[in-house]
Amino acid sequence: MQSIISDYNYWIYILLMMIGLYAMLAKNNLVKKVIGMSIFQTAIIVFYVSIGAKKHASIPIIAHGPGHDAVEAAIDITHYANPLPHVLMLTAIVVSVGTLGVALAICLGIYRRYHSLEEDEIQEKLQ
Amino acid sequence: MIWQLDLSILSLIVVCAFATIMVKDLLSAAIIFGAYSFLMCLLWTEMGAVDVAFTEASVGAGVSTVLFIAAVHQTTRRVGFRKSGRGLSKAIGLMAALLTGLVLLIAEMDFPDFASPFSPASLHLSPYYITQTLHDTNVPNIVTSVLADYRGFDTMFETAVIFTAGLAVIAILRRYKKDDRCELPAPYIISEGYPDTIIRFVARQLVPFIQLFALYVVAHGHHSPGGGFQGGVIIGASFILLAISYDTKMIIGLMSERSNILLGNIGVLIYAGIGFLCLLLGANFLDYSVLSKILPATDKVMARSHGMLGIEIGVAIAVMAIVISIYINIISCGKYKNEE
Amino acid sequence: MDIIIVLLSVSGLIFFFATTVGLLRFPDFYSRMHAAGKGDTLSSLIMLMALVLYNFHEFNLASLLVAAKILLIGVFIFMASPTATHAIIDAGYESDIQPWTKEPEEES
Numbered sequence: 001m002q003s004i005i006s007d008y009n010y011w012i013y014i015l016l017m018m019i020g021l022y023a024m025l026a027k028n029n030l031v032k033k034v035i036g037m038s039i040f041q042t043a044i045i046v047f048y049v050s051i052g053a054k055k056h057a058s059i060p061i062i063a064h065g066p067g068h069d070a071v072e073a074a075i076d077i078t079h080y081a082n083p084l085p086h087v088l089m090l091t092a093i094v095v096s097v098g099t100l101g102v103a104l105a106i107c108l109g110i111y112r113r114y115h116s117l118e119e120d121e122i123q124e125k126l127q
Numbered sequence: 128m129i130w131q132l133d134l135s136i137l138s139l140i141v142v143c144a145f146a147t148i149m150v151k152d153l154l155s156a157a158i159i160f161g162a163y164s165f166l167m168c169l170l171w172t173e174m175g176a177v178d179v180a181f182t183e184a185s186v187g188a189g190v191s192t193v194l195f196i197a198a199v200h201q202t203t204r205r206v207g208f209r210k211s212g213r214g215l216s217k218a219i220g221l222m223a224a225l226l227t228g229l230v231l232l233i234a235e236m237d238f239p240d241f242a243s244p245f246s247p248a249s250l251h252l253s254p255y256y257i258t259q260t261l262h263d264t265n266v267p268n269i270v271t272s273v274l275a276d277y278r279g280f281d282t283m284f285e286t287a288v289i290f291t292a293g294l295a296v297i298a299i300l301r302r303y304k305k306d307d308r309c310e311l312p313a314p315y316i317i318s319e320g321y322p323d324t325i326i327r328f329v330a331r332q333l334v335p336f337i338q339l340f341a342l343y344v345v346a347h348g349h350h351s352p353g354g355g356f357q358g359g360v361i362i363g364a365s366f367i368l369l370a371i372s373y374d375t376k377m378i379i380g381l382m383s384e385r386s387n388i389l390l391g392n393i394g395v396l397i398y399a400g401i402g403f404l405c406l407l408l409g410a411n412f413l414d415y416s417v418l419s420k421i422l423p424a425t426d427k428v429m430a431r432s433h434g435m436l437g438i439e440i441g442v443a444i445a446v447m448a449i450v451i452s453i454y455i456n457i458i459s460c461g462k463y464k465n466e467e
Numbered sequence: 468m469d470i471i472i473v474l475l476s477v478s479g480l481i482f483f484f485a486t487t488v489g490l491l492r493f494p495d496f497y498s499r500m501h502a503a504g505k506g507d508t509l510s511s512l513i514m515l516m517a518l519v520l521y522n523f524h525e526f527n528l529a530s531l532l533v534a535a536k537i538l539l540i541g542v543f544i545f546m547a548s549p550t551a552t553h554a555i556i557d558a559g560y561e562s563d564i565q566p567w568t569k570e571p572e573e574e575s
Contacts, residue, residue, distance in 0.1 A: 014235065025220035050242070054128070
């Protein structure tokens with residue numbers, strides 16, 4: 001049961017990546033391709049974040065405040081989720097929104113020039 | 128890590144991903160993509176990645192959806208049929224996706240157990256970060272301390288990348304001459320808001336509180352999920368809310384192109400400037416502990432905490448300016464004045 | 468205390484379910500938006516109340532702060548969600564969507 005749940009998670013991440021890849025390759029509309037790129041990026045981010053997850057662990061903020069004595073007590077690493085993939089994926093999300101802005105700007109420029117967002121119509125007009 | 132919640136949210140995510148790419152209407156695809164982003168945010172909260180979920184909620188589900196809808200508003204909602212060669216492109220796409228999926232599945236057999244505390248990723252470097260961050264930097268939020276202090280170089284170049292993306296959108300879309308190759312319809316009118324009293328009143332009342340909350344997120348990033356990026360994007364989103372409920376021209380009057388680029392520059396300058404200040408004081412680049420020489424009454428550990436706050440402010444200013452700039456350029460397609 | 472929390476959560480769930488059923492089954496854009504807007508706001512507020520009560524299991528200053536923040540979220544949802552519903556219905560009205568009328572019954 002445990003291995004089925006574990007494998008099921010990884011299969012879903014791979015399925016999401018492949019949905020994104022298929023949308024980037026096979027769809028005709030440019031904005032659909034951009035959406036496929038976004039799905040691909042978020043699927044990879046979810047895969048990385050799942051590496052940092054730990055069973056029965058809390059968020060990676062060291063418990064402080066009334067009732068918690070974190071400075072003197074020893075910090076048990078199995079109580080906190082792994083923060084390193086979270087840091088890398090924060091950068092990835094913000095860069096992905098910048099990339100999305102540039103991709104949509106390029107789609108806008110293409111539409112204004114060729115009056116179409118379909119790949120085959122644009123290729124006809126290019127020749 | 129509740130596995131039942133995990134699997135149910137994952138199934139919904141797959142359904143949303145299928146729906147987004149299959150729907151025949153671009154506006155619906157953009158809205159379903161917003162729902163997909165929100166479900167991703169829920170999944171990451173459930174996995175314990177609260178900072179990542181916060182960023183995705185503000186950036187992915189907020190600003191990305193608005194950018195998609197703005198782009199669809201300026202182009203077309205229609206998704207046309209491919210006239211010829213439809214079967215071939217679908218077959219090639221399916222083939223490529225299946226082959227890559229197969230390779231990844233074969234690699235998946237060697238992965239460590241899902242969410243095990245003894246996987247190789249959790250055993251080498253991250254125990255140092257978890258145990259030493261309070262002692263080194265006095266910041267309880269481990270993600271913020273790793274992002275802003277231990278891996279500060281990455282974050283500086285990430286801010287530079289955001290600034291470059293804003294510049295790239297300006298370079299692609301901005302038109303100054305009267306006639307240009309891109310043939311906008313004449314007379315060209317920037318999208319004018321529909322003057323609705325309720326929406327304008329509520330937006331006007333909410334925007335100061337949204338901006339106050341964004342400043343709280345930036346300042347409290349040391350103790351709770353948050354930080355520079357999330358706060359900057361939320362201020363940018365508050366300006367986008369004003370632009371949608373009123374008029375794009377009002378926002379262009381408030382945050383002109385020149386002030387946007389200037390603020391983006393100032394953000395990156397604050398970040399690199401703090402790094403250079405550390406160089407001038409005699410330590411490595413971005414080594415905040417020497418800031419204790421010029422800050423009154425701080426020791427080396429608190430100086431690192433204050434240095435982190437300084438660069439988070441720089442990041443917030445840069446991200447806010449660039450998010451507003453990208454939105455204005457996409458919604459107005461590069462022309463800021465009405466043409467007669 | 469636990470019973471109240473469970474009651475509030477379950478009733479929030481029931482209202483959400485009713486909202487979804489209304490969203491799928493109503494014949495017209497305007498009635499669907501009516502169901503979605505009102506049911507959405509109400510169920511969110513009920514579930515936030517359940518979260519506030521759950522937070523009070525340990526009663527100290529930190530939990531008071533958390534409860535205040537959750538109540539502020541409730542106020543924000545109360546202001547923003549009906550405005551969003553109003554905006555969508557207004558957009559539908561401006562696009563000339565005709566309301567559904569009952570078909571006239573045939574005289575036999």
